[in-house]
Amino acid sequence: MDRKTGKKIMHDHNEDGIDRRGFLECMAWVGTGAFCVMQGGILKSFSMSRLGDFDAKAMAGELSFVQISDSHMGFNKPANPDVTGTLKAAVDKINGLSAPPEFLLHTGDISHLSKPEEFDTVDQILKGASAKDVLFVPGEHDVLNDDGKQYLERYGKNTKGAGWYSFDKKGVHFIGLVNVLNLKAGGLGTLGNEQLEWMEDDVKHLKSSTPIVVFAHIPLWSVYPDWGWGTQDSAQALGYLKKFGSVTVLNGHIHQTMQKVEGNVTFHTAMSTAFPQPAPGTAPSPGPMKVPDDQLRKVLGITDVNYTRGKHALAVVDSTLG
Amino acid sequence: MKIRRGVFVSSFLTAVALAGALLLAGPLDSTVHAQQPAPTAAEVKVDNFSFSPATLTVAVGTTVTWTNHDDIPHTVVSTDDPRAFRSKVMDTDEKFSYTFTKAGSFAYFCSIHPKMTGTVVVK
Numbered sequence: 142m143d144r145k146t147g148k149k150i151m152h153d154h155n156e157d158g159i160d161r162r163g164f165l166e167c168m169a170w171v172g173t174g175a176f177c178v179m180q181g182g183i184l185k186s187f188s189m190s191r192l193g194d195f196d197a198k199a200m201a202g203e204l205s206f207v208q209i210s211d212s213h214m215g216f217n218k219p220a221n222p223d224v225t226g227t228l229k230a231a232v233d234k235i236n237g238l239s240a241p242p243e244f245l246l247h248t249g250d251i252s253h254l255s256k257p258e259e260f261d262t263v264d265q266i267l268k269g270a271s272a273k274d275v276l277f278v279p280g281e282h283d284v285l286n287d288d289g290k291q292y293l294e295r296y297g298k299n300t301k302g303a304g305w306y307s308f309d310k311k312g313v314h315f316i317g318l319v320n321v322l323n324l325k326a327g328g329l330g331t332l333g334n335e336q337l338e339w340m341e342d343d344v345k346h347l348k349s350s351t352p353i354v355v356f357a358h359i360p361l362w363s364v365y366p367d368w369g370w371g372t373q374d375s376a377q378a379l380g381y382l383k384k385f386g387s388v389t390v391l392n393g394h395i396h397q398t399m400q401k402v403e404g405n406v407t408f409h410t411a412m413s414t415a416f417p418q419p420a421p422g423t424a425p426s427p428g429p430m431k432v433p434d435d436q437l438r439k440v441l442g443i444t445d446v447n448y449t450r451g452k453h454a455l456a457v458v459d460s461t462l463g
Numbered sequence: 464m465k466i467r468r469g470v471f472v473s474s475f476l477t478a479v480a481l482a483g484a485l486l487l488a489g490p491l492d493s494t495v496h497a498q499q500p501a502p503t504a505a506e507v508k509v510d511n512f513s514f515s516p517a518t519l520t521v522a523v524g525t526t527v528t529w530t531n532h533d534d535i536p537h538t539v540v541s542t543d544d545p546r547a548f549r550s551k552v553m554d555t556d557e558k559f560s561y562t563f564t565k566a567g568s569f570a571y572f573c574s575i576h577p578k579m580t581g582t583v584v585v586k
Contacts, residue, residue, distance in 0.1 A: 218534040218555070254536060254554060281575045285536070285552040326542045326572035326580050368512075369578040426512035429534050 204311040207235050207242040207272065208356070208444040210393030211413035213282065214263045215253035220416035220429035221437060224253075225262060230462045231414040231443050232270045238445060242272045243310065248393035248411060249280025249321065249358030255287070260295055279304055280358040280394065281321040289322055305336050307343050313448055314347055316340065318357035320372045330359030330372035337374060341381045352387040352448060352455065360392040362401060362408045365421035370395050379406065389455045391444070395427075398444075398459045409457050412442040438463025504528065507581065509537050509553070509573075514581035521563060523585055528560040529553070537579065542570040549574075 209231055216224050235242065245267065252259035260283075267275050277296040284292050293304055300306040303319045318340070320330035332340075344353070355361065361378065364370035372378075382388045388406040396418035401408045416429045417440040424430070432440055442461040505525050508515045510532040521527060529539045531553040539559050541547040547569055550559035563569065563585040573579035 220534065254552060282536070285538075285575070324574060324577040326570065326577055328577050367578070369576055426533075428512065 203450050204313055204448040205238075205240045205242050206244050206246060206310075206446055207238070208246045208248060208391050208393075208411050208446060209235075209414055210248040210358075210411040210444075211250040211280065211396055211415055212247070212263050213250055213253040213413065213415035214259040215256055216415055216429075218416075218429060220431045221441075224415040225266070227438065227441050227462060228263065228266050228414045229269070230438065231441070232266060234443050234460065234462055236269075236271045238271075240447065242445065244274035244276060245270060245272050246317075246356050246391065247275055247277045248356055248391060249278050250282045250393065250413075251277065251280065253282055255283055255285040255291060257291070260291075276308075276315075276317060278317045278357055279319055279321055281324075284322055289319075301339055302335055305339065311448070312450055313352045313354055314344070316343065316353065316355045318355060318361075318378070320357050320359045320361070320375075328373055329366060329369055330357075330375075332372060332374050332378055337377055337381075340378055344381050344385075347385075349384040350386060352389070353382055353385050354389045354391065354446075354455070355382070356391040358392065359394045360399075360408070360410055361390050362403075364395060364399060364410070368421065368427040370421065370427070382406070387455065389446070389457070391446070396430075397440075398442075400457075407455070407457070409444070411444040412440065412459065412461070414441055414443070414462070417441070506530065508532060509539075509579075512537075512573075512576055512579055514571075514579060517580070518582045518584060520584040520586060523566055524562065524564065525585070526560050526562040527583055528558055530558045531555060536575065537573045538575055539571055540574045542572060542580075 212228050213224055214228070221227060235245070247267075251263050279289060279292045279296070283289070289303055293300070297304040300317075303322050305317055305319050307314060307316045309315070318332060318336065320332050322331070323333060324331055347353075355378075357372070359372050360370055361372050361375040379388075379390075386405055390406060390408045392408070392410045393413070395410050396413035396416065397410065397420065398412055399408075399410045416437075417432060418427050419430050430440075439461050441463075442459055445458045445460065447456040447458075503525060505519055505521050505527045507519055507527060507529045509529055512533065512535075514529070519527065529550070531537050532555070534555055536552045536554045538552055539548070539550040539561075541549065548561040548571070552575070553559055563583060566585050569583045569585065571581055571583070
């Protein structure tokens, strides 16, 4: 839905040769509920109004998981005085999905100020989700004051370095990266050499047909460097993934959905469960954006991801809380 | 080498006192001469993800206080290694103060939002 006119936006990129150009920047406006499928490197995206046209079975696929992001537990400013309530609403949304997700990915900024009680509250609320496994990567708000020590103690079991790790589920290889530590003055998000070397080694022995999902807090593509929305050494990380036919990159941090396809890589950012942020360059700063109270849940949400073996496709569906 | 840490100014009264001292000391001027009374306090606003003024010039001995006016937490961390100063995270309306006892140019940034940078020039 276009925010200004209330009209439905319908994308159908089947015939416009997006992948041949090798580049697409498609902004799924917050509240649109855009539905994107990648098949053989071609992105198809449709508005939620056409979801009824799809075969529900095909959509469910073999592996279904949900990405949530930027819960900012502890935030209490006008942009959302009740981040607990909206996180609970996100859990309700997850529990209402027709295909129950196998696990949840939280792409960081779990807490607002890295306080133990903020992490405790999020853990408690997420226990109410149908999916019991929750996998995390840290946001910059989760590693304040202690360079991520507390985060590692809580969420970093079986991870390497500052909390990066990989795992396999139903033939899909997942890689969780940390790009919010050791940031340099004037710079962007940073992965660092130790993590990059680990990643190179981690994917070296995988078959090129293995679908890859990479998740990290700050976007691994240059969304808007003026606001720090990018990662300095992400090109090196993506370079290790060139041989793979299907790469899906899931990020948070910018509190709005955005999507780009470059070759075999689909980049996607998720909505926050706490508060929206302005579109790049549309405000003096990327601070929390205040919307009318009855509009708030239309700009917060979750991201549902489905994979079907053999179809070479990961479907990414954003849905708002209200 | 011992790193001197700044202290949080938690009391509003202290802030008022600092502001008063600033007024008594007269307007800040980068061309202050040694024989003139040196300012003892100066302020930097943290607002809209930026430090203002981005470059602040003060006399040796000046205590600089940063105040966060954003809805998002920020930090004040010197760029040098070892770090001359490093605040804890400052939530909305929280302050951090550091007294500059040596002349020089001190670059700093917000370690959470590294695009935010500033400099204190101490003469």
